[in-house]
Amino acid sequence: MPANLWPSSTDLLRFGPEILLTLIGTLMMVLEPLLDNKRVFRTLSLFTLLAAIGVTMAAHGVPGLSYANMIIVDGFATFFRLLVLGVAILTVLISGDYLEKEGHESGEFYALLLFSVVGQGIMACANELIMVFVGIEISSIASYILTGYLRDDKRNNEAAIKYFLLGSFATAFLLYGVAWIYGLTGSTNLTDIRTVLSSPNFTNSASLVGMSAALMFVGFAFKVSAAPFQSWAPDVYQGAPAPVSAFMSAGPKAAAFAVFIRVFLTAYGPISDTWVPLVGIAALATMTIGNFAALRQNNIKRLLAYSSIAHAGYVLVAIAAHSTVGTQAVMFYLASYVFMNVGAFAVVTYFARKGERYVSIDDLSGLAVRQPAMAAMLTIFMLSLIGVPLTAGFFGKFYIFKAALDSNLVWLTILGLLNSAVAAYYYLRILVVMYMREPGEATNNMDEAPFALRLTVWASALATLVLGVMPGLLLDVAGRWVLAVGR
């Protein structure tokens, strides 16, 4: 045990992004009753997040372990920190006008968003199971509240309750798994657990270790909405305010994948033979359930929720590949997924209007006639979600399935790709109503999209296309910062 608990300046810098976000988040809570102009918080949170990106990069300059080896700053952590910060920025951009329209803009919302990002940042750099748990809880509790943020709205309340109850339950499993592995190895530090598990003197039953891995898998699978723990996602995404759904489908999920990978590759690396097949089965189930359930959805938010389940399945395929290229593929995929999915949710946010009246797919009828640019952007996102070439989504899928084939997961690859052909059907439905139907009540009388939202949509679409033509830009970064297998 280290005697000196007082953090050094390096420690502070390595944990800087989270410290900064916590401070400003708390400040916003204090300022909330004092300021009438709630738009200030929009700007403040935007600049805070941008500053946090700077601090993250500064922290990346001094990589290493901190706080008694509880957190680690490496490329992998930086990558996911940047990712969740990016998601938060996009979320702030689309939230402002939405909240204003709903008459609920307040410092609270942005503070909660920042706190959630703090949790995700901790998840990204946790090197210790208690930190993992703390990170997940900080992120989740903020997300629970954000889900029910419009407290007069019944759908929000229902979603929040569901999310909270199921989420707490899943975290309990995770915690139980933590306790179990601590009991077996006497440590909660990922690297130490790895050392103990791979040492020849370790005599505890392999099935007990497997059980602890399974318990933790339940917790993580819930957070990434992997089957069979996916059932909360459609209800929550549908019920939550649209910008919050956008946020949850990208940020917390990416962070959960980060921590999932770090825990299983590092701590459970020595017993990978036991959990890799399990992840493969979960991947197949997740893709299939997500895609087939999405076929029958009429609510666009619900459809995107099932689609995000299916995409979690694709990511699990790459984890099942259990290789460095697989992890690299996960990183590329999650980053490109941010753009296409947040972009799609941004269009939904704009289209739903006050009280989220227009969230049925049929409401999009004839959008291409009334708002050609917006429809074209949504088309790019949908094509990217399908995985049509020259979009980021295509390369995401390509890298994932290439990694899977590399690890001889031939059947998983074939079934996964056939799954993506099934998925094409429901994404195409959105194109069908936008382009091939006459404008209806919902598409007539649309207001001009607010600037911040347009910026988000255009930037996301541009990023989707750029990554679709030059995936190397992101893949090289992911390659440099990847968490190597068998480290």
Add this chain to the structure above:
Amino acid sequence: MLDLVLFLPLVGFLLALLVPAEKAKYFALIFSLVLFVISLGLIGPVLANPGEYSFVTDTPWISTPNIRYHIGLDGLSLWLVILTTFLTPLAVLVSWNYIGHRMKEYYAFLILLEFGVIGVFVSLDLFLYYVFWEVGLVPMYFLIGIWGHDRRIYAAVKFFLYTMVGSVLMLVAIIYLYLKSGTFDYTVILQQMASGQLKLAPEEALPLFLAFFVAFAIKVPLFPLHTWLPDAHVEAPTAGSVMLASVMLKMGTYGLVRYCLPLFPNAARECAPWIVGLAIIGIVYGALVALVQPNMKKLVAYSSVSHLGFVVLGVFSFNQLALDGAVYQMLNHGVSTGALFMLVGMMYERRHSLEISDYGGVATQVPHLATVFLITTLASVGLPLLNNFVGELLVLQGAAMVNISWAVFAAIGVILSACYMLWLYQRVFFGRTSHDTAHHFENQDLKTREWVAIVPLLVLMVWMGVAPMGFLAPISVADNKTLQQSKLNVELKVTAPAPPALPGSAGTTVQVAQTAAGVNNAR
């Protein structure tokens, strides 16, 4: 220059979105004509050396994994590219009055389609090829889905999904080949196979072949994977049908020749009897169904299934004559079926119906249209001195050399095609005219714009029928090379168990012997 022909359509697509809607068609016409003229410049150098790739550009595109922008043109792809650039202005012309709404997007998609299709024909990198293969899908989906007839949405989605299912399987196979060979570059893969560096075990080659084959067979389409085609054709606007039949279906047959034969010669030969069986069923079945169609467009669509059966038959007969015929038949089908769809479209613009029973005796009102239709019909049937005859004859002759019964059964299709086409002609143009029908065709003979659209195709029908050698010569050289590549690998398999052969005089024999020895040692 090939880069220019490939990427101009992409530029054109963006420009078409910028010009005002009412000017879009003028822009599309001028643009596609310019592109056609530029593409004519491709012919000379390729003809000079049709067995090798001309206009090669080979630069890295993506570093991890190593994906190259590698394109080139040889005798096999040359005419398909020219056909594409040639048909696009004609497709614009037949859409001139037909497309009344959202014109800007329509012409933009038509030009984008050209980008995808040309890309497929010129790619020499498997990954690049796959990219273009999928890119071509999107504009056609919109062309059918937005500007089609009543059941357009169903047809568009069916079209997209069918192709998608096939192509993801192909993607698996492409990635697998990459992992085996370390490259997506098609020419490098072939070199590796020729030198014995890359060997595919039979149990690998067969699934890989099937993955490619299914993707192509859906696109061709080969019986029983053809069901999307009649729907797509019937619902598509005229220009969509023309482009779909004339060039997009050729993406499938082109893939069979370009990739399936050289990459998986053994697997292709093992499966050939089955595939030929399906092709012959397709020929006869397509013809029989065409015979009983009450809908003109559907009739032409089923005739496509039948005609493309000939192409597949020719490809899987594995000899020079049949393969030459098959590739020539791809072009013929593009010209004559394209013309048929245009003419059907012109009839539809007058009568607003595709049902054959709504017509009858219109030859008296529109004699010119009737004559043009007759010439096209005869070409499609395979009358000597017109284009289809040459291709069908070569295919039948080549198939007969392998197995006479193949040719016999396939020839039934030729007879049936005369039945359904001539019967169609009779029902539409001869007989009694109802007052209602006559009213629609009064003073409605071919207009100048329609003449301009159809005459180039008529000229080609005659030209390709009377003087086929000009077209066939480069095809033949390229086919010869394809067959050589395909055969080289087969001989490997045959000689492998034998003791190392004596060093022969020809370079290839030495190479084969050496690799055979290598195979022996490996075992």
